[in-house]
Amino acid sequence: MNYENILTAFNNGITTITINRPNKLNALNKATIKELHDAFKSADANKQTKVIIVSGSGEKAFVAGADISEFADFDSKKGKKLAKKGQEILFNFVENLSTPTIAAVNGFALGGGLELAMACHFRVASNNAKMGLPEVSLGVIPGYGGTQRLPQLIGKGRAMEMIMTAGMIDANQALNYGLVNHVTTPEELLPLCKKIASKITRNSSVAISAAIKAINANFEDSVNGFKVEVKQFGNCFDTQDFKEGTTAFLEKRKANFPGQ
Known part of the structure; x- marks a missing residue:
């Protein structure tokens, strides 16, 4: 553009x-x-x-x-x-x-x-x-x-x-x-x-996006940032990035995050 x-x-x-x-x-x-x-x-x-x-x-x-x-x-x-x-x-x-x-x-x-x-x-x-x-x-x-x-x-x-x-x-x-x-x-x-x-x-773009949402929630009126953190934390477990990150850690290698 x-x-x-x-x-x-x-x-x-x-x-x-x-x-x-x-x-x-x-x-x-x-x-x-x-x-x-x-x-x-x-x-x-x-x-x-x-x-x-x-x-x-x-x-x-x-x-x-x-x-x-x-x-x-x-x-x-x-x-x-x-x-x-x-x-x-x-x-x-x-x-x-x-x-x-x-x-x-x-x-x-x-x-x-x-x-x-x-x-x-x-x-x-x-x-x-x-x-x-x-x-x-x-x-x-x-x-x-x-x-x-x-x-x-x-x-x-x-x-x-x-x-x-x-x-x-x-x-x-x-x-x-x-x-x-x-x-x-x-x-x-x-x-x-x-x-x-x-x-x-080098890090998980999916996890970073979740972190941004959780951090920003703390500054929003009538929003419980801790609840947002719990939700975003849980959501991470269903991602390909979480599977790759934990597998790479256990296999003692660098993670290659798919961003999904």
Whole structure:
């Protein structure tokens, strides 16, 4: 599939999605959000894809925010529709993908950019990364899940401060907060993400999908995460991957998971 605002590549079980609007610092407009949805959906449906990495073109920005020009004249009704639709087709969609998704955060990850990174299953940052949710400086709040995911990741107090001050934190502070898992140089960002991804590809994609569902359940209202874990744990026993994994262990060899 051809895209106008993103690039995709596949190699060794890893699909890389690159937001490619460098002149706009990779800002998210409606068209880019739709293309990202399509690219994530396509990669998730491809059984050869074991891990998805998302990044921004260039070193200046992962995503420097949403394209404000598209909604500057919106009223309340249009604003609610914008947030709801965006969450449904991209941010919540990414969070609940069955394929592990890594955000390679290079440069600015602001507003919708940080919200996209937080929707991914975990994040790796270059040491030139700057992260923040500056929405209150525009008279609005984060609308793509930022007020929910940031406290989950770094705690209520720190999230309150970041959102209320509209300030940015650097990569090392993000690492200290637990917002990112690793910090490296810009040159080593994608290689490190691919190294981590390659470790993931060796494991059962079916079990990983089940783990994602169980982990996410803990953050859903009115859902008992322990019950979801029990269900997903039990489901694993009926899979080809479980049979291969246990057989390989008993035979003292590496497992060759069929992904079924």
